[in-house]
Amino acid sequence: MNDAGEQQDLLPGLKATVADSSAKARATRARKAAAAVEPAAEQPVARVLVDVPLAHLDRPFDYLVPAAMAGDAQPGVRVKVRFAGQDVDGYVVARVDATEHEGRLTPLRRVVSPERVLSPAIAELAGDLAQRYAGVRADVLRLAVPPRHAATEKQESEPAPTESAWDAAAAARAWGHLDHGPAFLQHLQEGGSPRAVWGAAPGDDWPTLLAHAAGATAASGRGALVCAPDVKDVARLDAALTAVLGPGHHVVLTSEGGPAARYRDFLAVARGARRIVVGTRSAAFAPVHDLGLVALWDDGDDLYAEPRAPYPHTRETLLLRAERERTAALVGGYARSVEGEYLLRTGWAREIAAPREELRARVTVRVAGEPRGRDPHPARIPRDVHAALQEGLREGPVLVQTPRAGYVLALACDRCRTPARCEVCAGPLALTGATTPPACRWCGTAADPWSCPECGGRGLRAPVLGDARTADELGRAFPHTVVRTSSRDRVLTEVDDRPAIVVATPGAEPVAAGGFAAVVLLDTHLLLGRADLRAAEEALRRWSNAVGLVRPGGLAVAVGDPAHPALQALVRWDHGGFATREIEERQEAHLPPASRVATIAGEPGAVDDALTLLQLPEGADLLGPVPLDDGEERVVVRVPRAQGGRLSRALGDLQRVRSGRKLDAVRIQVDPVSL
DNA sequence: TTAACTGGAAAA
């Protein structure tokens, strides 16, 4: 290693001064040592992005490349540099002949490893994202490049096999039922960069279709990157890619499996040994060589919103890459996000979807009205649903989606829906078992018998019922049938073809070997009633993902209000129409993404003076400030969609000015997932 | 973290 200490000994005449140990002399010596470093013969200047979180320092700094590091200090490698008196990590982003910096360049302290982990494409992407989200490149790079694992670096990456099992004819068949599907594939195979929003039909084996898209891209000599929201979906893609391409062609990037495995798989991509990548949101940054396709499944899933600064969304990350690296793009899902609809509307992407008659053949969706309180035994499972389940069970497994897990839940009057309160302390009543009377959750007093103080009703209902309770009820209604549950903490990934009732919470639905014979959606009003701007869009997405698991010709029944637009969209499988309607409503209400929104949060004083520094673009609205739970305060800035770029720039300028003046930090989120 | 800079006070 070439640190300054060793360099000193190489300098003639310097040893004489070593005896003098005053601080001043030491400083002079250090300076001379720096000056005496032999610079690299070629391109002696390295441009380095330093890992500091300050917005005004978010630019490359020039360092002198010592001759001894000339070979290793290539663009993309990790280095240690002296920055403001401290050793900090950084990445070399370029080697150049000369600097524009007036004054002496400090030499690089150390090349951490010659491994080129930051490709030029990802360095540029980090810049794009930092600008888009008014953050700093260092934060993006922390998301993009996994921590180094030295032992793993010593191993070589196994190259992918040269022969692939991908079959163009099989791929065309798999996509054949979709309008523009085969054309999209062919375009990929020929080296083109088509962009599409794909509305999957119920029963579509989406992992296989995506695997074929990756195969077609690989056949053109390019790499492909496919993101899915969670590890369960990634596992399905993994299996489909192995089936379609054969083993060893792709690599899976997720946060699971520990740092060594993560770094090993990342290196296989960075070194170009693998060019097909699947993974969760962090995989969007994979430095795939010759990237030809970016794809993501179910872009409306909020798992795609990165919880760490600068809070980039996977959709945005991938679409920026598609633009900058001129790749094809495929945004697929059973449902359609409002953002996906915008891609079509602006002409950025084309639609791939099944024709009407194909959709009609795939599934029949009906709505069963919600049971009324008049019923002496208010069953949550109406007669229609019971019949659908019975019919489905003759053919195979049936799926019942029920919102939220849990057994002990708030109770309310079944006539007027007044929440049931304890007569002694006014605490909430709850059922603690299937047979015991309801009791207070605070003081434990049993309400036996209970009557409603508002209307005198004697019936109780649980407005929120969990999967355990639902499984219970169904077990009683179908005594000789296997009932299985799948929810957040205990997820089933797959069920076989035998008749069984599978109760699952949204997102935890297993896949059935041959598809579910029937799909039932309970308590749709609960998903619709969430206090969220996107409640209806999100509800439709979750229902559609369950209905998507049906076998061709299957039946789906949703329990809810047949007049609700989200349920009507489900029945007609008209996700484009629903997204269009959502866009129109949000335009009127100036809600995102029809408007672009950012939040500024922090100490009240800091937020206040941030606003005086902020140069808002034309037509901007300021909402708030409102106090947050932790004593901080938040304002919302809203601009017309077309001004989004200017808003990002203004917020970036604000952060640079504030960090330059050492003002108290404010947290800025552009396009926050929730407000 | 620290070298370089600033401005104000003491020394000449």
Next chain:
DNA sequence: TTTCCAGTTAAC
């Protein structure tokens, strides 16, 4: 006017 020092600032 010069020198010294503490506090501030930029950071290659």
